[in-house]
Amino acid sequence: MLRYEKKVFKAGAQIIAGIDEAGRGPLAGPVVAAAAILPPKFKHKTLTDSKQLSEKQREEIYAELTANPEFLWAVGISDVDVIDHYNILRATWRAMQLALDNLYVHPDHVLVDGLRVPLMGVEQTAIVKGDAKSFSIAAASVIAKVTRDRLMLKLHEQFPQYNFAQHKGYGTPEHLAALGQYGPSPVHRRSFAPVRNAVEPVQVEFAAL
Secondary structure: OOHHHHHHHHOOOOOEEEEEEEOOOOOEOOEEEEEEEOOOOOOOOOOOOHHHOOHHHHHHHHHHHHOOOOOEEEEEEEOHHHHHHHOHHHHHHHHHHHHHHHOOOOOOEEEEEOOOOOOOOOEEEEEOOHHHOOHHHHHHHHHHHHHHHHHHHHHHHHOHHHOHHHHOOOOOHHHHHHHHHHOOOOOEOOOOHHHHOOOOOOOOOOOOO
């Protein structure tokens, strides 16, 4: 889980950040990216791709990482308006760049989950399924996932009829049924076909007798 970091350090890098995102696939809510710089001689028994961890494990690892003053991290968020204006891929790149910019220590090399990010302005290594191969990316994966899940819990309080607390905005049968019944909320991604095709419910007002 540190072989990519060791390779980049050997090539001359001084500070390495891992970058990953959460929330590209859902029908509602923002996409969140995180950048993470590990402490020296970092070790961990359970850290891996956040999708392979339970919610409890993610919360525990998040608390452990963020309590460590030597662990440096930041997040970037692209909200629904950005997603619908630019498309989800460009919105994801924007969130990643924001996360990188929000680090108060600027890395000289970035390990990115998946494919290369255009115009990042720093040397990068793209690693397919990197969140399961690099501790730096895995740490960013957990930070991004926990941050987004917490945001979706807040959106659930505003729009409880969609039950965002349960599915976090993904297109589950329950969520699609709610879309059909209530129509899209302000935090639904109207550029996504299931939302775009959802029929807005007819609002009928009855005059007082």
